[in-house]
Amino acid sequence: MSGRINLLAPEVRAHPYAVYAELRRNAPVCQVDPGGYWVVTRHDDVVAAFKNPQIFSNTGMRVATKPEWLGHNPFADSMIGQDPPNHTRLRTLVNRAFGPAALARLEVRVRQFAEAIVARIPEGQVVDFVDAFTLPLPASVIGELIGLEPSLHARCKRWADDLTSISANPQDEKRREEIRATVREAETEMAAVLARRRREPREDLVSDLLQARVDGESLGDAELMSFMFLLLVAGLETTIHLLGHCMRFLMARPDVLERLRADRSLLPRFVEEVLRYEPPVQAIARLTTAETELSGVRIPAGARVMLLIGSANHDDTRFPDAESFNMDREGVNNLPFGHGIHFCLGAPLARLEARIGLDVLLSRFSRFTSGGPLEWNHSFTVRGPRVLPVVAHAKP
Template structure:
């Protein structure tokens, strides 16, 4: 009975809470991996999976753990019908579309413009000697990059920015408040109309942007439907923006928590790619993945009944000592570092290549151009903890 009481003190998804409280969740993960690695919460009827090996199975084995027909994830949300909420064979067609958008060539083609966007934002905050990492850098940077990738006209930036802000974690939770649900539906309808119009314009006057490519896209000789194309654009806005925003925010939090690491990266910028992987492992932007058991399935010595909803905690798997020696140490030279932050298998995060590129561009620039970065004292740091892990505000000071 004590174990169950301890289990119920664990993570409370979709709540705002101090960062210290959220970080204590890693202690809960450790206890659960040791004592109840596959745990059924009788109150919520959810199954929770904590160990690296078991989490990998859940996110990889789509024949037993489906992405379809999950309330609030692949049903009743903007994710419905998108690549992240489809199983094979339908998944393959949509994933091929994703691959067209995120080929290494397509992503690297953006690197010059990504650098320009990063420099514009840094130039804007330099004179003040202070900034809020979230509102001044972490949010606008990936939003502007996604707008650039899609080919959103400059005149539409303000509305695109509001959608990116309102889409924070969109689809990752289900509100019980009618007005919130209605607002969400209205926003998604507006986005649908916007991207439908943009696709039609590009069919008439193509440009060198992703929207133009999508407007004539074919997969296996089959044209994609208007809904599939527009849903993909909305998914890019949400997934491509959110992952990078949280990566940058978490990186800057860790650089202020471990200033010796920040200084080392200034001296040895070649370590940044490995540092980004450790940031993704140590404090991941995405904390768990949701699946539905397609049949009774054995995992971790437990039988999960068919149609049960399973939460696979990649944030716990990333701290599993069976996979990561000394897992609670922030080690920017960790090798190997097979973290599960971006998932695994056919549903590997669509935004991962872009998030890594953006991190490798802007984080060295921030460390090189802003010296002595420190958090503003006595300002509490709050996070919204759900599928995505979102620091709400991170005010810092610096010199240059």
């Protein structure tokens, strides 16, 4: 026993914010279980670390996602695991393909997907909303984004789950082989997409990426593959949990639901407050390159650090009355999407999916009630319901 707080203990997972508040007051930077990570809990310290990639490096992710038993993993080499100058070059190349034009194209498709998915939800009976809504919408959007045929969209979740479980140890040989098979399968399908778009470019992200040039330089084949793996991992689980948290608030707060039904233009405000109150990404990992200090606490060089966005978003010094859910707060809080050079590339897309998905749901259903106990996922970094039983009531 280390005597440290275990952030994966079931009672902490169910109510993490009281534990974070205690840490902010009494141990704003300290080591926790599992893994002995150094957690940073105060808003200003989290922002300071995000702003200092020289000391708080992203390279730890590469080591964690490419263990010896796996050998090859395009995700490990993606830009999220890189520091400048490599990160700067890759980010500049992909930025352009991810701009407002791409988003406008996707908006139409997001609505089509949402309408088809919501039309299939049975009314008046208990339904697992993860299966019925929060998973299929982002899976279709990510599948479309990386150019997969619709018949392959349902595979995205298994691929992403396998890729994100790589750093969890120990893994038995059967599980390791499953993960190796997933890497091969995903890579084969994505290579086929790249080859098709090379032959016949379309108006889509993959075609734009193939044509992206900065100072005459383009993305190499391995870099393109790594970026597609990154989109799959970064854009799926996160958005699933954002939608899951939105549903939790719609069920728990009939007053909020009433306001949204009366005025759909409030949906973006609602989504922002859900992102503050229940950020799907609770913690972001960094590796210190030198000894440093935050809130007067010395952190050694080579320390594995977790910046607790979940705690920063409940810091009263930044958000007055932080424990109340209040969609009338002024100003946008971008911390749920990170800060600085690695700020989430998909933030506008995630917001769009939530706004449109909820809009389509509210067009068909008048209210949502709980259909049974929620089950939380089991992860330090990403938080959301794994099972979410809901009864959706049709409009009278």
